[in-house]
Amino acid sequence: AQKITQTQPGMFVQEKEAVTLDCTYDTSDPSYGLFWYKQPSSGEMIFLIYQGSYDQQNATEGRYSLNFQKARKSANLVISASQLGDSAMYFCAMRDTDSNYQLIWGAGTKLIIKP
Amino acid sequence: NAGVTQTPKFQVLKTGQSMTLQCAQDMNHEYMSWYRQDPGMGLRLIHYSVGAGITDQGEVPNGYNVSRSTTEDFPLRLLSAAPSQTSVYFCASSYSPGRGKKLFFGSGTQLSVL
Numbered sequence: 567a568q569k570i571t572q573t574q575p576g577m578f579v580q581e582k583e584a585v586t587l588d589c590t591y592d593t594s595d596p597s598y599g600l601f602w603y604k605q606p607s608s609g610e611m612i613f614l615i616y617q618g619s620y621d622q623q624n625a626t627e628g629r630y631s632l633n634f635q636k637a638r639k640s641a642n643l644v645i646s647a648s649q650l651g652d653s654a655m656y657f658c659a660m661r662d663t664d665s666n667y668q669l670i671w672g673a674g675t676k677l678i679i680k681p
Numbered sequence: 682n683a684g685v686t687q688t689p690k691f692q693v694l695k696t697g698q699s700m701t702l703q704c705a706q707d708m709n710h711e712y713m714s715w716y717r718q719d720p721g722m723g724l725r726l727i728h729y730s731v732g733a734g735i736t737d738q739g740e741v742p743n744g745y746n747v748s749r750s751t752t753e754d755f756p757l758r759l760l761s762a763a764p765s766q767t768s769v770y771f772c773a774s775s776y777s778p779g780r781g782k783k784l785f786f787g788s789g790t791q792l793s794v795l
Contacts, residue, residue, distance in 0.1 A: 570723075599781045599782075601783060601784075609769065609788070609789050610786065610788050610789065611784075611786035611789075613783045616781065616783055618781050657723055657724070659723075659724075661778075661779075661781075661782075666737075666778070667778035667779060668714070668726055668729060668739065668778075669724075669784060671723030671724045671725075672723050673722055673723045674722075674723055
């Protein structure tokens with residue numbers, strides 16, 4: 567069965583440092599998509615970045631990049647030069663044909679940026 | 682520029698009451714879904730729809746009904762509220778169910794069942 571694992575329930579990081587949030591996934595489908603969402607304390611879900619299983623290059627969106635290691639089934643989110651506003655919950659999710667394209671979600675990582 | 686609109690934002694119910702959470706999107710998305718989020722957990726899929734007239738169950742469908750009579754609207758009905766349904770509910774939509782299609786989320790409904 568498909569599964570997303572986020573092993574870091576919480577992280578504290580000093581402002582301006584880079585952050586890596588871990589995500590591993592499990593699927594037997596060669597065609598899948600991986601997503602990262604941010605949920606600040608206000609509660610809304612904000613899309614950050616997407617990586618397709620056939621994409622040759624790691625995805626980047628501004629300060630966000632995805633360290634995609636297909637053989638290891640790993641899709642870690644990297645935030646460069648962290649800011650206080652990055653404090654939030656971060657969720658990794660996957661969509662594939664086995665799940666009928668439904669999003670499978672990890673439990674999330676709570677990131678706190680220290681000034 | 683409305684996107685996905687969910688109402689209400691907050692609701693308190695008594696056990697046994699019924700209610701409908703409303704969800705509407707103005708992006709002509711085929712795919713719509715309802716999730717619930719409990720403390721310390723990721724989102725869990727309740728029901729979803731891949732087009733008008735087509736709905737299916739997700740991971741946790743018991744106690745909820747949905748219908749999709751139009752492309753724009755996807756209401757979630759709680760038939761007889763229970764304290765276990767206290768949660769934050771999100772409606773989300775995408776252009777299609779495809780693997781590369783990101784979900785657009787509503788702002789959420791915080792539901793308390795007493």
